[in-house]
Amino acid sequence: xIYLTLFYEFFKIGLFAIGGGLVTIPFLFDLSEKYxxxxxxxxxxxxxxxxxxxxxxxxxxxxxxxxxxxxxxxGICATIGLVTPSVIIILIIAKLLKKFKENMWVSxxxxxxRPAVIALILFAGLEVAxxxxxxxxxxxxxxxxxxLIHYQKKSPIFYICLSALIGIIxxx
Amino acid sequence: xxxxxxxxxxxxxxxxxTFGGGYxxxxxxxxxxxxxxxxxxxxxxxxxxxxxQCTPGVIAVNVSTFIGYKRKGILxxxxxxxxxxxxSIIIITLIAAVLSIxxxxxxVNYAFAGIRIAVTALILETLIKLGKKGVSxxxxxxxxxxxxxxxxxxxxxxxxxxxxxALAGTLIYALPQKKKGKKE
Numbered sequence: 642x643i644y645l646t647l648f649y650e651f652f653k654i655g656l657f658a659i660g661g662g663l664v665t666i667p668f669l670f671d672l673s674e675k676y677x678x679x680x681x682x683x684x685x686x687x688x689x690x691x692x693x694x695x696x697x698x699x700x701x702x703x704x705x706x707x708x709x710x711x712x713x714x715x716g717i718c719a720t721i722g723l724v725t726p727s728v729i730i731i732l733i734i735a736k737l738l739k740k741f742k743e744n745m746w747v748s749x750x751x752x753x754x755r756p757a758v759i760a761l762i763l764f765a766g767l768e769v770a771x772x773x774x775x776x777x778x779x780x781x782x783x784x785x786x787x788x789l790i791h792y793q794k795k796s797p798i799f800y801i802c803l804s805a806l807i808g809i810i811x812x813x
Numbered sequence: 814x815x816x817x818x819x820x821x822x823x824x825x826x827x828x829x830x831t832f833g834g835g836y837x838x839x840x841x842x843x844x845x846x847x848x849x850x851x852x853x854x855x856x857x858x859x860x861x862x863x864x865x866q867c868t869p870g871v872i873a874v875n876v877s878t879f880i881g882y883k884r885k886g887i888l889x890x891x892x893x894x895x896x897x898x899x900x901s902i903i904i905i906t907l908i909a910a911v912l913s914i915x916x917x918x919x920x921v922n923y924a925f926a927g928i929r930i931a932v933t934a935l936i937l938e939t940l941i942k943l944g945k946k947g948v949s950x951x952x953x954x955x956x957x958x959x960x961x962x963x964x965x966x967x968x969x970x971x972x973x974x975x976x977x978x979a980l981a982g983t984l985i986y987a988l989p990q991k992k993k994g995k996k997e
Contacts, residue, residue, distance in 0.1 A: 653972065655869060655870045655871075656869050656870075657869060657971065657972045657975045657976075658869065658870065658871075658971075659867065659868070659869050659870075659975065660866060660867075660872075660943075662871055662872070663936070663939055663943075665871075666936075667971045668971045668972070670971075671970050671971050671972075682929075685929045685932055685933075686912075686925050686928070686929070688932050688936075689925070689928040689929065689931070689932045690905070690908055690912070691905070692832070692932070692935065693832065694832070694901075694904050694905060694908060695828065695829050695830060695831060695832055695900055695901070695904060696828050696829070696831065696832075696873075696897075696898070696900050696901030696904065696905070697828070697831070697838070697871045697872070697873035697874065697897070697898075697901065698871075699870070699871035699873075699874075700871055700873070700874065700897075700898045700901040700902075701901050701905050704901055704902050704905040704906060704909075705905050705908075705909055708905065708906055708909040708910075709909065713906055716902060716905065716906050716909070717902060720898055720901070720902055723870070723871065723874075724870065724871065724874045724894055724898060726869050726870055727868070727869060727870030727871065727874045727875050727878060727894075728874070728878050728890060728891060728894055730868050730869060730870070731864075731865075731868060731875050731878040731879055731882070731890065732878065732882055732887055732890055734864060734868060735878075735879055735882045735883065735890070745986075745987045745990045745991065746983060746987045747867075748986070748987070749982050749983045749985070749986035749987025749988075749990070750979045750982045750983050750987070751867045751982065752952075752953070752982045752985075752986045753956055753978045753979055753980070753981045753982015753983065753985065753986065754975055754978045754979050754982060755946070755947035755948075755953070756947050756948045756953040756954070756956040756957040756960070756978070757956055757957065757960040757974050757975060757977070757978030758943075758947065758975070758978075759940065759943055759944050759947045759948055759957055760957050760960035760961045760964060760974070761960070761964075761971050761974060761975075762936070762939065762940055762943065763940055763961070764961075764964050765936070766933065766936040766937060766940060769929070769932065769933050769936060770933050772929070773926075773929040773930055773932075773933045774930070774933065779930055782927070782930050783930050783933055783934055786930060786931050786934035787934040787937055787938065790934050790935060790938045791938055791941075796832060797832070797931075797935055798832055800931045800934070800935065801928055801931050801932070803931070804927040804928045804930055804931030805924035805925075805927050805928050806924075806927070807927045807930075808923045808924045808925065808926045808927020808928060808930075809920055809923045809924050809927070811927075812923055813923055813926035813927050813930070
């Protein structure tokens, strides 16, 4: 049952990816290693499309990955799987709102998770870089883009469109 | 019933017009939920965000569930969540379908080779932003380095890293506080 597997795997991602959309990426890398549903290149394309289409990044990634694996129903199963833990946990927390925020166990636990998540994203980023920065031309544009992104805070969509143009013009 | 529909479409709208998710969504939510519908206040919205950020899952979904629950209980929470994810499901499915047809085209491939470079740069930028906030003290650096080591040496899965870090966080940050509390 591919649909159940999709639901279950994305449920796990929804449960453990703490801190928002980009945090889902390292988990998706794990998935691609485990099931070979998609390659690192596919995953990088998915990130680009998810960033430049409407909607939360994590949800877009789930729909995309699910669709790649088994069509429309796959996309729906993966997305519902991703959001189910959120819905359950938030409904519980909404009842105990005040206590939750002040709880020292919760805040200790989160202070531990935050730096680890940075390490996870770092390694996901390195995987993407290994695949993307193959020659000096790629590095040149990478440095250029990073400088632009860092100093001109335009929306990611702008950079993604610009990079698509550059890709076509310079035949990357 | 009518209010549930309004709830669905309000969040559908927010889902349709935010790119990237997370904090990019904040101004839209403010406009729709605080100014137009007066369902919540700025302070509450920020509270929802901070809780959404430190609970599992996508922040946008967490915030929607929160506000939906506040309006109409459990059903409201589910409807608001469905509202915010519906545009993604529709749009991404369409794009994925079209893309699978054009993926063999040379120009599409060139474009994506370019796009992947921009994405790598975007990830680096996010890392720097998050890193400043997340790795803020000695213990933070220690946990970060341990996670890196585990990833390099043993290729541990992301789930295991998160569980270990949560354990470490409780031992390092919460236990001393608890002991201090007892002495006083």
